[in-house]
Amino acid sequence: MLSRYVHRLTVVVASVCVLALVACGSETAIGPEAVDTGSGDDTGSEPIAAPAGTGVDQPNILFVITDDQGLDASAQYSLGSDLPDTPVITGLAQRGLVYENVWATPSCTTTRAALLTGKHGVNNGVTFTPGVLSAEVGTIQTFLDSTDLTSNYKTAVFGKWHVGGARPDASHPAQLGVDHYAGNLAGNIEDYFDWQVTVNGVSEQNTTYHTTALVDYAIEWIGDQQAPWFTWLAFSAPHSPFHAPPEEFNQRNLSGTDADIRANQRDYYLSAIETLDAELGRLLDALDEETIDNTIIMVIGDNGTPKNVIDRSVYPTNSHGKGSLFEAGVHVPLVISGAGVGRIGEREAGLVSIADFFPTFAVLAGAEVPEGLDGQSIVQSFSAADAIARDYLYTEFESDTPLGSGWTVRSESHKYIAYDDGTEALYDLVVDPGETTNLAQATAESGNIIEPLKRFGLQIRGE
Secondary structure (H helix, E strand, O other): OOOHHHHHHHHHHHHHHHHHOOOOOHHHHOOOOOOOOOOOOOOOOOOOOOOOOOOOOOOEEEEEEEOOOOHHHOHHHOOOOOOOOOHHHHHHHHOEEEEEEEEOOOOHHHHHHHHHHOOOHHHHOOOOOOOEOOOOOOOHHHHHHHOOOOOOOEEEEEEOOOOEOOOOOOOHHHHOOOOEEEEOOOOOOOOOOOEEEEEOOEEEEEOOOHHHHHHHHHHHHHHOOOOOEEEEEEOOOOOOOOOOOOHHHOOOOOOOOHHHHHHOHHHHHHHHHHHHHHHHHHHHHOOOHHHHHOEEEEEEEOOOOOHHHOOOOOOOOOOOOOOOOOHHHHEEOEEEEEOOOOOOOEEEEEEEEHHHHHHHHHHHHOOOOOOOOOOOOOHHHHOOOOOOOOOOEEEEEOOOOOOOOEEEEEOOOEEEEEEOOOOEEEEEOOOOOOOOOOOOOOOOOHHHHHHHHHHHHHHHHOO
């Protein structure tokens, strides 16, 4: 059964399509048609009451992170044939934007640190998992609280924190400026049905299904707030341990036996995504119409799909996936919808960095973007298809695996990887999206392609 929110989206989209005299099935609304990009500029350099191009004065912000969900496990990208059924996120996509070229890092901690700080790991101090993000770096939450224009925002984080190290201080979220925290501090949970929750520094066991519990916490907190609020909802799903979800969400009729889980890991993985989608729908249904109308919703993955459940028809190479610097490890889904998003059912092809979210949140809240960030606001892309002015993307990771430790830069067409062991790689993403042919030494012109990519990466790294 569709949630009330999805039904409302369906009606709105259908009405828009009738008025525009165009066909608007789901295939048309979120199909793979190209979006032109140009050289628009979005610096976020001036204080504004309503973010440029949105017409919305200080929207509520609902930022949703899924854990270990790559493009091959996202129905909005139509890659492969084995995809989850996610009507809520698909509804958001139909009523907003799907971003085609978003780079995170290959792991959860490093991505979250970059999201919080607007800086890449080399500049925020967190280049590996599990790293510790220092309060001295500054987060989006501390920034909002410190600025007169945005100090009226109340902030909350629910779910996976994982930027406090292997043994995090229970007050670490508060140290980093979060007004209210309820979730799992130390990375992954061992049991979705029995896990340790920390609420504002106090820890106890919780036996409510993890995905459900996080939505319960979010609904309760949001219900007590006056606008504007900033809710950071970080699901552990679909991260392992793989399991059968509660019966009401078990659309794949999974038995949950150890033997079945071992034999059908991807089914369990996709079921966790479907459950997450249903519970996100419950959260949206809990918001009244006025609140929904003043809320922007973003749904993003923190890194690529784990190698043991990756769709091999999309990413055929065994070494690719989470933990690697290949596209399967760093290229993540992003859907943005709601208040201020004027482009309906479109796809955005501009290059987006995980470091862009701090400045984007700042502009949405009506603040001047501080200096010294690695990211740039993408707010103007909500209404203009040529607004993301970027030639290159950068990301990095430090790990104990040769293919995961180093840094990488891409342009629209090519990708350069500098591994920590001194080796290099160059891939043509247009003709070789699976990154199977290393061109670093293959052609005479490789050096000319590598040089600007490498120069950009070294600039980010201060080398």
